[in-house]
Amino acid sequence: MKDDRKNKTQLIRELEEMRARVSVLEAENAELKAGSDNSVTNMAQRSARKEIRTHIEFIADFDVIEARAVNISDGGISFETDEDLPFEMRFEMSGQPHYHRASLVWVKRLPDGGYRFGLMFTRPEAFPAF
Structure with a gap:
């Protein structure tokens, strides 16, 4: 259904679902970045182990x-x-x-x-x- 045909409740619910999905994707992205120990950026920021x-x-x-x-x-x-x-x-x-x-x-x-x-x-x- 097109957005102009949705009521306020439907739009709010869709927005909440999109925010939740973005949050999941951001967390997955952060996890991938944290796991890439070979990157120059991570090596410069990390203390020696x-x-x-x-x-x-x-x-x-x-x-x-x-x-x-x-x-x-x-x-x-x-x-x-x-x-x-x-x-x-x-x-x-x-x-x-x-x-x-x-x-x-x-x-x-x-x-x-x-x-x-x-x-x-x-x-x-x-x-x-x-």
Whole structure:
């Protein structure tokens, strides 16, 4: 149906669907860009990586996080949030304990069914005054 024959409700619904689709495409584009580690741009922006093999303990300090649904299917849902997903973590490196606060930046499903997470270290929050 041509746009000039649609009512306001139909146009609004179509606009919402288009925005959701654009959001999905932007997320897919960002994921593709993030995954292209060979690009000169990504290499210039990334800090040097050192491979480590150690056990990490995570403490998720989630409160109620508000999010916006992007799309849904029989298999799952995609959502966006303006809030960080914060974690506390501890691990050993070279025999020394390390404690960090970090926010989730990306998640990737691995071929074996596991997951790889990218977290960005953040400043520790000050303890509340009592």
